Amino acid sequence: MTARARIAVRRDNGFDLNLSLDLADGEVVALLGPNGAGKTTALRAMAGLLPLTDGRIVLDGRVLDDPADRVFVPPERRSVGVVFQDYLLFRHMSALDNVAFGLRARGAGRVQARAEALEWLRRVDLAEHADTRPRSLSGGQAQRVALARALATRPRLLLLDEPLAALDASTRMQVRSDLRHHLADYAGSALLVTHDPLDAMVLADRLVVVEDGRTVQEGTPTHVARHPRTDYVASLVGLxxxxxxxxxxxxxxxxxxxxxxxxxxxxxxxxxxxxxxxxxxxxxxxxxxxxxxxxxxxxxxxxxxxxxxxxxxxxxxxxxxxxxxxxxxxxxxxxxxxxxxxxxxxxxxxx
Amino acid sequence: MTAGTRARRGARGRLPVVLVLPAALGLVFLVIPLLGLVLRAPWSTLLDQLAQPEVGDALRLSLVCASLATLVCLLLGVPLAWLLARSDLPGRGVLRALVTVPLVLPPVVGGVALLLVLGRRGILGQYLDSWFGVSLPFSTAGVVLAEAFVAMPFLVISVEGALRGADRRYEEAAATLGASRWHTFRRVTLPSVAPGIAAGAVLCWARALGEFGATITFAGNFPGQTRTMPLAVYIALESAPEAAIALSLVLLVVSVLVLASLRERWIGGPT
Amino acid sequence: MIRPSRLAAVAGSAALAALLLAGCGGKDTPAAPASGSSEASASATGQVTVFAAASLTETFTKLGKDFEAANKGATVKFSFGASSALAQQINSGAPADVFASASPTNMKQVSDAGAVTDKPTTFVRNRLEIAVPKGNPGKITGLADFAKPEHKTALCAEQVPCGAAAKQVFAAAGVTPKPVTLEQDVKATLTKVQLGEVDAALVYRTDVQAAGDKVEGIDFPESAKVVNDYPLAVLAKAPNSAAAKAFVAYVLSDKGRAVFTKAGFDTP
Known part of the structure; x- marks a missing residue:
């Protein structure tokens, strides 16, 4: 196992998230569930953007968060990359500088960072858009820049928050297929948060279905689809x-x-x-x-x-x-x- | 554009009288006194009035000091605004109120307060004087300090507002990419609030340029050293009101030119 | 546009002076005069409105109270301000009975407009004095010290009366002063001395007196050459001219003189 997490987050408003996630090396796991189930909260906890109330997150044997032991590694010191739902590309930077940002932040020289970033853009077929500002990119292009930006720092764990939700139906198919290839090439583990069963089934090796902050079922997409344990799962993944x-x-x-x-x-x-x-x-x-x-x-x-x-x-x-x-x-x-x-x-x- | 959208534009463009009337009054109220200055200006002797070397000195001093004061405000005020907007310090509300005090404090009192602290006998000033031989009152540095004291709240308030309005998720994105807080602040936060900083700096500069009370109290009034345009205007008013009007016109023209050009370039406000 | 800041400036300095005075216990505030008979006037009645120069605030307020005590049925109302501003108000028709100006120039503006009945009387004179902070840390001895760059000194700007007077004094003494600041009025100048920001300043004797023990005065021979006359007159359109005349007489009486002398004025 490269990543092992028990995530418990409670809020005063009654929100209560408690689930366990294990990701093997190179595995792509989809966290699937309706809006408000706690998927994004779990992702933010993995990234270090939200401290756990209880539980423990371990990545490659290194404890990232353990409130009981008063351990908390801030996001910038975790080897975790994130592709956000609306990508959050820095608007004042070109696509190239967005991708180079993480490398620069980690101490790479300007020239080297830009060369490496260009290579990443080439991998997502956007080398010719290196100088383009995010607002001039299409949704699919922005998604790919966001992916390149997250992968450029070579994280051990990649987190994707609804990576396809912001796209229209026509681009979505192509981007989904591209994403599948990039995830296949990526050596680390990936956790994909989505409410769309098709995305989950196409992209993930394993599904974790979450409802009201709890895991209701987990297994391979085929297994979950063929043996839904609850009505909710059946209607969700009946495909x-x-x-x-x-x-x-x-x-x-x-x-x-x-x-x-x-x-x-x-x-x-x-x-x-x-x-x-x-x-x-x-x-x-x-x-x-x-x-x-x-x-x-x-x-x-x-x-x-x-x-x-x-x-x-x-x-x-x-x-x-x-x-x-x-x-x-x-x-x-x-x-x-x-x-x-x-x-x-x-x-x-x-x- | 279709006819439909044009029609809707037209409907939206019609302004209610309830707003137009006070708006027009407000405009008149602001513009009429300026018009008065222009109408009563001693146009025939204007060039002679302005050709005096003291005028150039005062103008140069005003521009230099206001710009330096703005720089001081930026260096200190932006981090302060960040602290107010982003930290979870206890008593932040009190801090924010304290920061805005110079806004309501009569500038003369601000000048006295500065003297009590940084003057030759001041709480800190006595050590500055005896240890380093530094004396701020009656120096150009004193003018910069007095102006910065009065103008800083404008910058802090403006930048704090921008920081509060900025989407913090970009900072989170930067953190997940491995950027330290400082790197994030420099490369992500600052650029995203640049318009707010620019607006604050412009306000700050304008306030510093017109500063009178704190300057004359803390830095005194000596030609070429500490006599900025507003001080020159005030002194001229005692003996030669026409010269004062001429000086005011210069201040007016310079500030309007600078503000208008900055507005277009930096703030990009709709024209 | 400018006036309010000036008012604020004056108010600020005055507030500070008051603060400092309060801080040192107000030891030197003028003592009450010897209890007196009311030989100066027959009893006057009604309200007398007096426009007086700001530098007369303390003395005239005191005289006004004494006058009211001596004349049951009479009240005195003051409007203190810059003589130039008061003169302008009188010429614009302000309903004043008496005008006490800090300079003949401003009185002349009023008399030239035909607003006074009799020839104005000079009732006090003020002259300049060197003001130094308590203990005289700069070891100032005379006017010549104003020319030495090692001393920080303050003067009034030439454009205001105390600055004009200072200029004449230095001319008479043959000294070229090197001040660090030219203040906008005498109170602001004095404030710099009170706070110890300058080693010396040239201000009116009465201001040194009023500043209490935070400030010490040093007399110098040339001060006699530049004397500032304060003229006083009953106004032509005085609403209560009888009481106005009684008040002027009271100011010119021995009792009035005693109050002025105590405050540092010279009386003719």
Whole structure:
């Protein structure tokens, strides 16, 4: 483990955060939860921007915060980088100087810092914007500068606070895919705070779902999606998500099977659709659905309004059906059915 | 621009009479006395009045002292404003009130207070005199000190306001990048409140330029040494009111020129 | 624009002087005069309004009280200020009965405007004196010390009466003074002495007297050559001319003279 934290923060207004986070070397963990769950508070505590009320944060064997032992390492002396939600790029500095800032602050000479910063900008494909002021950068570019700035100091732990929330839907896909690559290249551990399950599932190796200051579930994205422990988690992460390779409107899935989408793409992609988009039929349907494949019922879970059915097949899939349909289709584990998904219900994202 | 937005602009541009009337009165109230100075100025003898070497001396002294006083205020006042805005010192409210005292204190009393502390027999001044042979009263340094004393609150208040309005998360971002508090202050905080500092410095300079009471009380009044424009105006008023008006006009013109040019360059206020 | 600062300046110095006086116990405040009969006047009634130079504040206030005590039914109201300002107010129609000026120049402004009935009378004279801080730390002995750069000295600016008088004195003595400051009025000059900021200053004798024991006076021979006359007159438009005449007579009486002498004035 490179980072091990038990974070307890209490405030007079009744806010009470108490969770444990462990990050392995090179692991990307997503802290997923609704607004006000305490995700950002946890991130600020890790960064040293907020002292713990109780608990302990250890990074690479070094205690960063332990109120019981009266240990508190201020943010500037932690090897922690942060990408803030609205990036907080210094407005009076060029993109290059923003990236060089951390290096200069840590004692690097001006020339060396700028050379190194330029290299970081090149890595995020923004070398030509080195002299641009933040207000002239697009949202996606600003996000990449913020990432480069945080990574330039080579932190052992990278914290990302809703890194995609400030972007519009069209840039978001591209930036998410870029971010995925950069996180893959990054050697340290990363903690990603988000309320968007798709971001979490695409970017993270492991999910920690937080609700009201407590961890409600944790595990790999697939595991959490397939075995949601609470209604909240089920509705939050109820998403069929696959990785594959696209050629036009056909996507060959990584673990077998193929799906047809409405939007042509090429190369590696993520393809996703909600469980409510999956139709279940006793025999092979004909007509409009462009994707049909045989599946076997693996499990049935009753949730608030719907029933979620776990189905094995190529690929495996989650489907939400009404209570009436359960009886009508005779849904029991082991029952053989056909799954159908319209091409227009799927979304693809470059990965 | 569409017709719709233009129409809305127009609606917003219409000012209510309730505001326009007192605004116009206020403007007249401020401008009329200045107009009086201009109208009653001894235009025919103006050049002769101003050609006297004492006028140049006083003007030069005023500009130098006001600028040095502003510099002193910046060096001491900006950190003070930071302390008031950012520290969690107990009794900060009291400190803030103390800092603003020179605003309400009659400047003459300020001058007397300075004498009691820094004068030749003053609480600190006696040691300055006997140990270092430094005597501040009746010196140009004394003028700078008196002006700085009176003008500093303008800078502190302005900078403190800017600091309070600044987004502290930028400082947090700097800290996560490894910047010490000092580095953060220098590279992040200061640039972000630069407009506030500029505005404060301009106010401070203007106040110092017009300073009279504390200067004449603490630094005295000697041509070329401590007689700044306001002092020259006052003394001239005793014997030759026309000369006083001429001197005032010079002060007026110089300050308006400097303030107007600074405003455009630094503060960038809408014109 | 300028006036208020001057008022503030005067008020400030006066407040400080008062503070210093209070600090040293007010030992030297003028003693009450010998109890007197009211031989100077028949009983006057009504209100007398007196415009008097600021340097007469202490003496005239005292005389006013004595006059009221001697004349039941009479009240004296004072307006003290710079003689130049008072003269201007009188010429602008201020309802005053008596004008006591610190300089013949200002009295002349009033008489030239036809505002006085009789020829003004010089009732006191003031002359300059060297004022030094208590104990005379600068070891000042005479006017010649004002020319020595090792002494810090203060003078009134030439533009105000005490400065003009000082200029004449130095001219008469053949001394070129090297002051560190030229103050805007005599009180401000004296303040610098009281605080020990200068080794010596040239001010009026009455000011040295009024300053109490924080300041010592040193007389010098040339002071007799430059004497400042204080003229006094009843005004032509006096609302209460009978009582005004009675007050003037009281000022000129032996009892009045005693008060002025005590305060450091010369009486003719």
């Amino acid at each position: 069929n998500l696959y990785r594959g390779s696209a050629a036009g409107t056909t996507v060959l899935l990584e673990h077998g099977g193929q799906l047809t989408t409405a939007h042509p793409a090429d190369g590696p992609v993520h393809i996703a659709f909600p469980p409510s988009a999956v139709g279940l039929h006793p025999r092979e349907p004909d007509g409009s659905p462009r994707n049909t494949w045989p599946v076997t019922v693996a499990g049935i879970e009753q949730h608030a309004d719907t029933v979620r059915v776990r189905l094995d097949g190529v690929p495996p899939v989650l489907a939400d059906v009404t209570t009436a349909a359960v009886a009508e289709l005779g849904l029991v584990p082991g029952r053989q059915l056909w799954a159908a998904v319209k091409a227009t219900e799927t979304r693809t994202y470059p990965s």
